[in-house]
Amino acid sequence: MAEEQEKKQPEKPELKDMSAICPIGEVLVIAEHILGDLQPVTLELLGAGRILADKMGQPLLCLVMGHELGDMPQRLLDHGADRVYVADHPELKNYRTLPYRRVVCDFLESLPSQPHTCLLGSTTTGRDLAPRIAAHFDTGLTADTTELDIGPYEHTSKVDPSKIGLYPNCLYAIRPSFGESLKARILGPWKNPQMATTRPGVMVPLPRESRKGEIINIPVNLQETDHRLTVKEIVREVAKGVNLTEADVIVAGGYGLGTQDGFNMLQELAGCFENSAVGASRKVVDLGWIPYQNQVGQTGKTVRPKLYIACGISGAIQHRVGMSKSSLIIAINKDPDAPIFKFAHHGIVGDCYQIIPEMIKQFKQAQSTSGVKEVVGTH
Amino acid sequence: MASGYKIIVMVKQVPDTGSKAGLNPDGTIDRARAKRMLNPFDKFALQAALHTKKMYGGSVTAISMGPPPAVEILLEALEHGVDRGFLLSDRRLAASDTLATAYALYKTIQYVGDFDIIFCGLQTTDGDTAQVGPQLAERLNLPQVTYCEDFSVQNGEVHARRIIEGGHQTVIAKPPLLVTIANSYHPLEYKSFRGAWRVQQLQRKQEELAQYIKTVTLDDVGADPERCGLKGSPTIVAKTEKVGELGGSCSIHEGKAVDELVKEVITGCNVKEFLAAGKK
Numbered sequence: 210m211a212e213e214q215e216k217k218q219p220e221k222p223e224l225k226d227m228s229a230i231c232p233i234g235e236v237l238v239i240a241e242h243i244l245g246d247l248q249p250v251t252l253e254l255l256g257a258g259r260i261l262a263d264k265m266g267q268p269l270l271c272l273v274m275g276h277e278l279g280d281m282p283q284r285l286l287d288h289g290a291d292r293v294y295v296a297d298h299p300e301l302k303n304y305r306t307l308p309y310r311r312v313v314c315d316f317l318e319s320l321p322s323q324p325h326t327c328l329l330g331s332t333t334t335g336r337d338l339a340p341r342i343a344a345h346f347d348t349g350l351t352a353d354t355t356e357l358d359i360g361p362y363e364h365t366s367k368v369d370p371s372k373i374g375l376y377p378n379c380l381y382a383i384r385p386s387f388g389e390s391l392k393a394r395i396l397g398p399w400k401n402p403q404m405a406t407t408r409p410g411v412m413v414p415l416p417r418e419s420r421k422g423e424i425i426n427i428p429v430n431l432q433e434t435d436h437r438l439t440v441k442e443i444v445r446e447v448a449k450g451v452n453l454t455e456a457d458v459i460v461a462g463g464y465g466l467g468t469q470d471g472f473n474m475l476q477e478l479a480g481c482f483e484n485s486a487v488g489a490s491r492k493v494v495d496l497g498w499i500p501y502q503n504q505v506g507q508t509g510k511t512v513r514p515k516l517y518i519a520c521g522i523s524g525a526i527q528h529r530v531g532m533s534k535s536s537l538i539i540a541i542n543k544d545p546d547a548p549i550f551k552f553a554h555h556g557i558v559g560d561c562y563q564i565i566p567e568m569i570k571q572f573k574q575a576q577s578t579s580g581v582k583e584v585v586g587t588h
Numbered sequence: 589m590a591s592g593y594k595i596i597v598m599v600k601q602v603p604d605t606g607s608k609a610g611l612n613p614d615g616t617i618d619r620a621r622a623k624r625m626l627n628p629f630d631k632f633a634l635q636a637a638l639h640t641k642k643m644y645g646g647s648v649t650a651i652s653m654g655p656p657p658a659v660e661i662l663l664e665a666l667e668h669g670v671d672r673g674f675l676l677s678d679r680r681l682a683a684s685d686t687l688a689t690a691y692a693l694y695k696t697i698q699y700v701g702d703f704d705i706i707f708c709g710l711q712t713t714d715g716d717t718a719q720v721g722p723q724l725a726e727r728l729n730l731p732q733v734t735y736c737e738d739f740s741v742q743n744g745e746v747h748a749r750r751i752i753e754g755g756h757q758t759v760i761a762k763p764p765l766l767v768t769i770a771n772s773y774h775p776l777e778y779k780s781f782r783g784a785w786r787v788q789q790l791q792r793k794q795e796e797l798a799q800y801i802k803t804v805t806l807d808d809v810g811a812d813p814e815r816c817g818l819k820g821s822p823t824i825v826a827k828t829e830k831v832g833e834l835g836g837s838c839s840i841h842e843g844k845a846v847d848e849l850v851k852e853v854i855t856g857c858n859v860k861e862f863l864a865a866g867k868k
Binding site: 243248305306307310332338339341344347349351381382386391392393394395399434438443446457480481482494500502507527550551552553557558559568572575 | 628629685686687690711713716717718719720721722723725726727729731732733734735737747750751752753754755756757758759760761762765770771772775818819821822823824825826827828829837838839840841842843846847849850851853854856857858859860862863864865
């Protein structure tokens with residue numbers, strides 16, 4: 210091993226130090242709120258951003274846009290930001306692509322040097338805004354990351370010789386890769402800010418504690434063309450049944466159910482449990498069997514219930530990243546080789562249409578006997 | 589035919605990850621062997637485009653980027669009632685990331701001409717980024733509606749409902765604009781017999797088909813090759829690693845009567861803890 214290295218080293222061209230291209234710098238988190246409620250993902254990003262900033266010995270910045278934000282800037286400091294930039298304007302009260310885009314771009318252009326990293330939530334807001342900023346600055350953006358880190362990268366590809374070199378401090382944006390059981394580490398060290406959106410529910414926020422930091426108001430200069438779209442109304446949907454991310458028990462269905470009607474059976478099974486909800490894999494959402502709001506997985510929701518019953522779900526990586534942290538996973542699938550049996554706790558090989566009705570029957574029996582027990586107990 | 593909207597719908601051919609054909613044993617895609625399909629999200633975008641044309645008049649142009657076989661999805665779009673299609677196909681586009689893709693498509697749209705509304709699928713199933721739509725809107729300096737699940741035009745204004753966390757919002761904008769359609773939009777209607785028949789006839793006469801589907805290169809659309817492909821992409825996949833197999837401690841229950849299997853599982857773990865109180 211050592212010999213090999215000795216042999217190789219002289220051949221290896223000395224890699225140019227590219228730290229001037231991608232210097233270390235601040236980490237910027239762009240905050241997100243809906244109708245005045247700070248979104249949890251922002252606090253998660255501050256937690257993740259803090260780690261990255263500390264690795265580089267750099268400050269953590271947060272930009273919040275809105276109107277009459279109350280104690281929100283202070284909360285952002287309390288959760289880990291060193292400096293909070295506030296853009297306050299009546300037109301920024303609710304998120305709209307173009308005004309928010311204007312403020313972020315103007316803000317970044319006003320800085321003497323670009324932040325090293327810029328993070329947004331992988332939400333309907335972050336995924337709407339981040340690509341526009343990345344396109345405006347011609348910088349790289351990685352979607353839907355599940356891990357972030359800072360580290361070196363040796364670029365040796367000869368496609369563009371001017372890029373060959375050692376980049377000492379790159380943002381590692383890590384995400385499960387499409388349709389494959391792979392994790393991809395995506396880099397874009399050629400230009401700061403290196404951008405990423407991050408899945409809600411993955412990063413860990415810092416506890417709120419009284420921290421000191423700076424709150425800085427920044428100017429807002431919107432232009433006529435920023436008002437080409439108006440928001441008529443914002444509706445909070447009172448969740449029908451239990452919200453997926455808050456459920457203790459999730460009964461989820463996949464393509465293996467064969468038909469949309471299978472979900473009636475799952476609904477009945479879910480009904481046996483306290484605080485339960487029905488989930489689904491992406492394929493059946495794509496097919497229109499069940500609404501998008503019920504989707505669990507990489508492009509749906511990340512859940513960690515106490516019990517997850519997966520019915521006719523093969524367990525591809527995209528689904529797994531959304532539910533593998535459930536405390537107890539029971540899988541039912543006809544195919545004994547289905548990947549879900551590799552990470553479920555209990556697997557039943559069989560037909561959902563035989564197993565699930567039997568489960569419902571046995572659960573109902575258990576419920577009624579526990580009812581009897583109660584009567585006995587009061588005896 | 590001057591009235592109505594000039595509608596563009598962006599479509600992409602993706603590997604069919606649902607079928608086992610073309611999947612390597614380690615779970616990676618063998619793109620040469622994999623079955624191909626129209627990106628499922630684009631079907632909703634196609635429906636939105638065709639419905640808009642049906643309601644308010646106009647024409648629908650489908651635009652795609654990809655290797656030559658991607659012409660299949662343009663034929664499929666034609667069968668569904670799209671008026672014409674353009675395929676941007678060029679080897680120099682290989683390994684384009686979202687930014688480079690958005691640039692190349694932006695040049696293609698400029699080449700195709702005037703438009704009022706651009707529909708895109710929310711995202712593709714092979715990239716999963718949802719970035720190309722907004723990046724295209726940025727290049728074209730357009731307002732955008734992402735995560736759209738309902739769309740109509742009233743008095744020349746677009747009314748669109750978009751999903752947000754825990755609810756939805758309704759937005760209003762005047763064309764031109766770009767809309768990305770979520771999979772909670774109406775599913776694509778079946779193609780008509782007439783549409784399928786027409787395309788079948790066209791395929792017999794290549795010269796005639798060429799009037800409806802045109803394949804163009806970077807040179808045709810005037811795109812700078814330096815801004816496309818690997819060279820024009822600010823991100824690279826530096827490393828992939830197999831996701832370790834989790835647990836491996838799954839208790840498998842099989843080969844018994846159904847009631848036995850269920851009983852085994854129920855007694856094997858604490859499922860009963862979560863049961864709702866008995867109703868009686």
